[in-house]
Structures are given as structure tokens and as C-alpha cells.
Amino acid sequence: EVQLVESGGGLVQPGGSLRLSCVASGFTLSNYWMHWVRQAPGKGLEWVSHINSAGSTTNYANSVKGRFTIARDTAKNTLYLQMNSLRVEDTAVYYCAKGGITGLGCWGQGTLVTVSS
Amino acid sequence: DIVMTQSPDSLAVSLGERATINCKSSQSVLSSSNNKNSLAWYQQKPGQSPKLLIYWASTRESGVPDRFSGSGSGTDFTLTISSLQAEDVAVYYCQQYYSSPDTFGQGTKLEIK
Numbered sequence: 001e002v003q004l005v006e007s008g009g010g011l012v013q014p015g016g017s018l019r020l021s022c023v024a025s026g027f028t029l030s031n032y033w034m035h036w037v038r039q040a041p042g043k044g045l046e047w048v049s050h051i052n053s054a055g056s057t058t059n060y061a062n063s064v065k066g067r068f069t070i071a072r073d074t075a076k077n078t079l080y081l082q083m084n085s086l087r088v089e090d091t092a093v094y095y096c097a098k099g100g101i102t103g104l105g106c107w108g109q110g111t112l113v114t115v116s117s
Numbered sequence: 118d119i120v121m122t123q124s125p126d127s128l129a130v131s132l133g134e135r136a137t138i139n140c141k142s143s144q145s146v147l148s149s150s151n152n153k154n155s156l157a158w159y160q161q162k163p164g165q166s167p168k169l170l171i172y173w174a175s176t177r178e179s180g181v182p183d184r185f186s187g188s189g190s191g192t193d194f195t196l197t198i199s200s201l202q203a204e205d206v207a208v209y210y211c212q213q214y215y216s217s218p219d220t221f222g223q224g225t226k227l228e229i230k
Contacts, residue, residue, distance in 0.1 A: 044210065044222075045210055047218055060218075095167070099214070101214075102169075102178075103159075103212065103214060104169060104212070105169050105178065107166040107167055109166055
């Protein structure tokens with residue numbers, strides 16, 4: 001069964017850092033484009049970042065560029081999102097998703113990040 | 118960035134009736150290389166993660182009931198639920214994956230009348 005499980009969320013102060021993890025099972029993460037998408041409380045979906053299947057290309061939303069870094073560990077079949085200089089407006093549920101030319105076909109259950117003093 | 122705009126923001130439909138949600142992109146998402154529209158629809162039920170319903174604008178994901186259909190090309194797209202069921206209450210999002218950054222519509226909340 002294809003599954004994604006996120007972890008690493010929590011409460012952090014403004015300016016702080018957090019690293020999210022997403023463990024993939026049932027498929028090889030490095031064969032797919034992988035994405036992070038977030039959803040602020042009561043709001044819609046916002047695409048955050050993706051990494052291509054080769055691991056050679058990454059892209060970021062303007063709102064997180066220069067602060068967030070997407071990465072993966074192929075040996076652990078795990079996707080990461082390193083979040084630095086966190087802001088109150090980064091508060092959201094963060095989902096990892098398996099992507100491709102047919103959209104985001106598998107999503108994790110999400111992990112909540114709360115940025116507050 | 119490509120801006121995706123959905124209409125309406127919310128919709129109430131009677132059980133068994135048709136529900137129609139529209140999505141407009143600020144520029145075409147039709148790829149000249151494969152003549153396919155890079156447009157997907159997602160369903161998010163309360164407390165759940167989003168679920169892919171439709172990709173390439175009109176191709177149903179495996180396991181999605183055939184009452185869900187997608188249509189449109191270029192910049193204008195539609196998600197239609199032919200006969201609304203109680204379990205279809207959700208927020209629906211369109212997404213373009215034609216160019217980075219991928220962008221979502223603001224969502225349409227579908228309720229039972």
C-alpha cells in the first residue's frame with residue numbers, strides 16, 4: 001500500500017526552525033516528484049515546494065523562498081522540509097504529496113506547525 | 118504565477134441533483150507537447166487530507182465514482198457531480214501543474230440543500 005507519514009510538527013517561536021519528515025512506503029520516493037503543500041487553519045491549500053525525481057531541481061513558493069529547503073534521503077525513502085526563520089503566517093498543517101504528470105495522487109495525513117510566541 | 122479562480126465559493130445542492138464547480142486559470146494550461154491540460158481536481162472532506170479526483174482535466178483517478186467528471190480546456194474548466202450523494206459534502210480544489218509554482222484555486226465548499 002502506498003503511504004506517506006509526516007512528522008516533526010509542533011509549536012515554535014517566531015524566528016525559530018523546524019524540520020519536517022515524510023516517510024514513504026509502498027513506492028520508491030526517488031522515482032517521483034515530491035511536494036510539500038500547506039493549509040493554514042480554516043484556509044485553502046497552498047503549494048510550498050517540490051523536488052524532482054532526479055533530486056536535481058527544487059522549487060519554492062515565493063512566500064518561503066530563502067527560508068525553507070526541501071531535501072530527501074533515498075536510503076531512508078524520506079522527504080524533508082527544513083524550515084528556518086519561521087513566521088506566524090507559516091502556521092499550518094503541512095502535507096507531503098507524491099506527484100507527477102497526473103497531479104498529486106497520494107497525500108500524507110499532515111503535521112501541524114504552530115508559530116507563536 | 119498562474120492564478121486559479123474558482124466559482125462559486127460555496128454551493129448548496131439537493132441530494133440527487135447536479136453540482137457544477139468552475140475553475141479559471143489566468144493563462145492556458147494546455148501543453149502543446151501532448152495536447153493535454155495540466156489541471157487536477159481534489160476533494161477534501163472535513164478533517165481529512167485532500168484526495169485526487171481528476172487529472173488531465175478530465176481523467177478520473179482510479180476508484181473515483183463515475184458521477185464525478187471533469188471538462189474544459191485552455192483556461193476554463195468544470196467539475197461536475199451528476200447526482201449528489203451525502204458523502205460528497207467537501208471542499209473541492211482545482212490545481213494547475215503546467216508551470217511552477219503549482220497553484221490551487223481558493224476552494225469551493227459543497228453542502229447539501
